[in-house]
Amino acid sequence: MLFTSYEFIGFTAILLFVYYLIPQKYQWMLLLLFSYIFYYMADPAYLIYILTTTITIYFTACLIEKNADRQSAFLKQHKETLLRDEKKAYKDGQKRIRRRTAGLCILLNIGILAAVKYTNFLIGNVNGMLQAFGQEKQLSFVSLVLPMGISFYTFQAIGYLVDVYRGTVRAEKNPLKFALFVSFFPQLVQGPISRFGDLSKSLYEKHSFDSKAVCFGLQRILWGFFKKLVIADRILTGVTTIISDIDTYNGVYAFVGMVFYTLELYADFSGGIDITIGIAEALGITVQENFNRPYFSKSLKEYWRRWHISMCSWFRDYIFYPVSASKAMQKFSKFARKHWGDSIGKRLPVYAATFIVWFATGIWHGANWNFIVWGLANWCVLMISEELEPAYMQFHNRFHLDKKPAYKLFQTARTFLLVCCLNMFDCYSSVAETFRAFGTMFTAGNWGVLREGALLNLGLSMLDYGILVFGVIVLLAVSLVQRSGSVREKIGRKPYPIRVCLWFGMFLLIILLGAYGVGYDSSQFIYNRF
Amino acid sequence: MDKLLQILSELHPDIDFETQDKLIDGMILDSFDIVTLISEISEVFDVTISAEHIIPDNFNSARALYALIQQLEDEE
């Protein structure tokens, strides 16, 4: 069920209706039921995977917490009798048990994810190497189902387990409630990757019908549909045309393609997230934001704080910090300080840990070298700008440009273009093709074709461009207004007739301008793939 | 405490760390700073701040961070 299908709209409408009719204490159970129906309808075979993850993580979390409780009870009981060293030894012992239990469970779940996602990638690479060494023999690929949203729910569940291990949240005792946390359907297919501490606050609560919350939720859904149907799915035609034939669509086309893809990616992904958050809001549930107007960022580092926030913070909290703060890394840092000087020693943990994070981020997006190179390219740019930071500081101290609006605009445009270039890695089908396409931008010298109406050769008509320009202007305007607070709140303060006209107008725009139905392929949300 | 303040001001010379208590919430320290800090603290104080200690409450002010260091020194 795609978010933009009639089935999904009907499914959600029925849920909303029933949700506020039944006794409130059953609401969360209804959500669980609907989430599993949703997943079942995608493919019954998927259930095995999500159930495995749910059950293993549920029990492991309970075990860990029991151990931790027993430890504090024991320490309290023997507070007077135990020596300091004995206490420490006991604590370390127990902690080791907990760490091993959690580690085993995480390994299992990551193993499942890796098996379904990366087996064929691995086989492909082994085959490549066999060939390189002149071997005739080739391994055959295996056919494995990639369960919908597995990258998202696995991460969400692992995050919960680590939180329990760290003691930042209490383990959920009710297995069904925990199952709902893992499978909550609006965020199952493309995130956000919620934290248990955030989501559980409102997920299991009783919600009475609140017309404002429901209206706001529906408005958010509408906005998501606008982004997805009016902008993303329309621009998609152009992107597909350009990336399908590098030799014809080179040079300026490649440039246009990369800008189009970057626009599409945002409209598509953030539109989907708007629908997710909107549904949750209508249900009285708060799901954390995943975007914060990322294309207004002034540097790549800032961009990664504002784009796909839930994933980035997941990598930060569960990979970046543990790796960089690990004993091994600290030892390594000390070693480096001794041999290569303070400055390098200080930076080494950051560099090494970010390298691992970006490698992981790359491969999380897809079992393909494209994504790995994309991740590492991001890492390179981030590290280079980190190194150049002192130079920038000196420059700004001297010329004081950084306070000028024009310079800020320049920074924003620069970051946007940088993001466009980096995104080329995930829109072309291989690393080599990406470089080739990128290279033609400077060598093809065909910028003149723009004047000859080259843009009309991409499967998009003048009318399509008109709609796109309009859509992007609306998107930009809304983003600008958003900087000073919620747009819905602002509209909500207007008189009733104006409010109705605005939202009904938005609805009509989607109906009339949306790229759906006959002649348009119902296109998957891009992030469903990961 | 002075040693800690010195480390901090090396990172961001323009911040008054003695009074500032929104280092994380105010986005003054980012994740790179935190990791650099951990590495410096490990060097100077010989304590290991592990990932589970990295929560805003521990890093929002120099005082909170110092308290964490003392607590860890205590446990060592």
Next chain:
Amino acid sequence: MNKGEIIFKTGITLVIVVGVLYLLQRLLVPKYVDGIVEGAFVAEYYQEKNKEFDVVFIGDCEVYENFSLVTLWEEYGINSYIRGSAEQYIWQSYYMLEDTLNYDTPQVVVFNVQSLQFNESQSEAYNRMTLEGMKWSSAKVKSILASMKEDEKFLDYVFPILRYHTRWSELTADDFKYMFSGKKVTHNGYYMRVDVKPAENVPVGRMLSDYSFGDNAWKYLDKMVELCEQKGITLILIKAPSLYPYWYDEWDAQIKDYAEEKELLYINFLQLIDEIGIDYNTDTYDAGLHMNLSGAEKLSVYLGRILSEELNVPDRRNEDDISRIWEQKIIDYESEIEVQYEYYGINKE
């Protein structure tokens, strides 16, 4: 704000929203008044005040372009109607019959068998032209469900605005003019053409790997026979004298056997060309695919004789009410002939 006020406000809003959507939908759906008029045929039936027809034709272009019902009336006093539309598939024909029977039960139903060649819907556009004009009934619902191709959605038939939402950029004055009522384009379902294009170089049908009709197609023919039997209707199967699309002997044999088995009358006009006097130099407007007015009138004379002499379809020329209706129809018919002669620049001989 009290409760009454809220209800009032919501009510007004709903009325406006639904009203605007309805108007938009009316504006955006194709009107089929110009160019491709085939999409308008099905709906015209409901405008008829008196639906007590003795003979109803069901089928595709082989019926609606080949039989002039005015001729049937003038020559034999037969009161008839054609319920046909472009490439009407056999399941659509079956449900069209069901739909027609909701209004009246005719004595004879004439069905053309060409559509047996299709075992499933071939084109969404043809589905639309046949189904959209039907009034909502269980027959329409079943017809839609039987016709939808894989990527079609039932909801798109319920709310055609979802299907035609992109037409706002192609709207013409006609879309406003005919927003609520169409223009009559047929004569009791007969689509008239007076121009001539002789049949030359008719392509020979290419070999097929399998000549047997599909199970689904047979199923609906069975259903049609059954329904007619049940209602006491005489069913006639016909094959129009179209040179193309090719009618294979193997197909003909299957229909012949079937008609024999079910004791149905089957008329293959392709074998009666000389007897009827069809001249492919003058009687077709598109090189042998369909008859023009001249051809249609000849066919009607021939079929009318069978209907009135062999099947005893009554002559109603002495009934005042019906005669009066036909008087008007004949005037319309004659005047369109004039208009078309002028349009195609043909001199009346």
